[in-house]
Amino acid sequence: MNIYQKLIEVRKAVPYLKKEDRGGQYSYNSSSQVVAAIREKMDELSLLLIPRIIDKNVLTETVENKDQYGNIKKRTTYFTELTMEYKWIDxxxxxxxxxxxxxxxGVDxxxxxxxxxxxxxxxxxxxxKQFNVPTDDMDPDQFQQKVEESKPPAPITPEQLEELEKLAERFGEIRNVTKVQVYKAIGVTTEPEKIPEGLAYNLIEQLKHWIKNxxxxxA
Known part of the structure; x- marks a missing residue:
């Protein structure tokens, strides 16, 4: 595999991370949790990730506040900015x-x-962000179920479409009606090619039952 294919394999290995740490009112993913989830696959694929600081900028802000006794207290906040690059090496x-x-x-x-x-x-x-890892408070099983439920239904298969067309045509011949009328009778209001796989199965079984009767x- 080339380096891009290996990075795809790393992404496949971590489909989701639950937020396991909590601070105040918020839950979050810690750095150690994220690294631990990805590192094993990196080692398996012999991938190295090397960080590099290209530039830096530190801003300071000093604020004076009075304590409960009226004494003035100074507090300096340091705001550090880093311009970086991450280099992947195979x-x-x-x-x-x-x-x-x-x-x-970083603020300190x-x-x-x-x-x-x-x-x-x-x-x-x-x-x-590199590996498009979704994070949430739900556990992995709940997340996977949510993903599956959000997926659009699988489209009708070529085999189903061929069978549906033949059955509709056959029933039309028996009843002396057009294939369009047959589709209308079974509730198909769109092109057969756009019917979901699950619905196609039910319609095929319905047509088989109608043709039999x-x-x-x-006779």
């Missing part, structure tokens, strides 16, 4: 690379943790 073919530019930010009071927070923020969100009446 260890089995080191010449093959895939580079993605990214941006990160003491000042020394701004870069670390920004890197953690970037790592988590880059991986989530009509043949008896004719």
């Amino acid at each position: 260890a089995e073919n080191p010449e093959e690379e895939f580079i993605v530019p990214f941006y990160a930010q 009071i003491a000042g020394e943790k701004g870069v670390g927070k920004a890197l953690t923020y970037a790592e988590k969100y880059y991986l989530l 009509a043949t008896k009446e004719t």
Whole structure:
């Protein structure tokens, strides 16, 4: 596989992540949870992910507040911005690379943790967005059920369409009506090609039943 095919395999390995950590009123995915979910597949496919800081910018803001005794307290907030890039390397073919530019930010009071927070923020969100990983509070089984329910119904198969056409034509011959009239009688208000697979099965069985009874009446 080339590097792009390997990245697709990583995406397939993580279809969904439940938000397992909680802070205040919100639940969220931690950086360690996201990395742990993806790393095993990366190792299996010999993929390396190398972060690189290209540029940085640190903004400070000092705010004065009075405590309960009237004393003035100063608090400085450090806002760290990082311009980054993530480089994917296929260890089995080191010449093959895939580079993605990214941006990160981190807020800290003491000042020394701004870069670390920004890197953690970037790592988590880059991986989530790179592999299009959906996240929610529901468990994986509930999520999969929700996905399945949201999918459009499978269209009629070529074999079903061929059988439906033959049966409609056959019943039309028995009753001396057109095929369009037969479709109208069984409730088909659109082109047969657009009928869902499940409905097509029911219509085929209905036509078989009608033809059987009509043949008896004719005999």
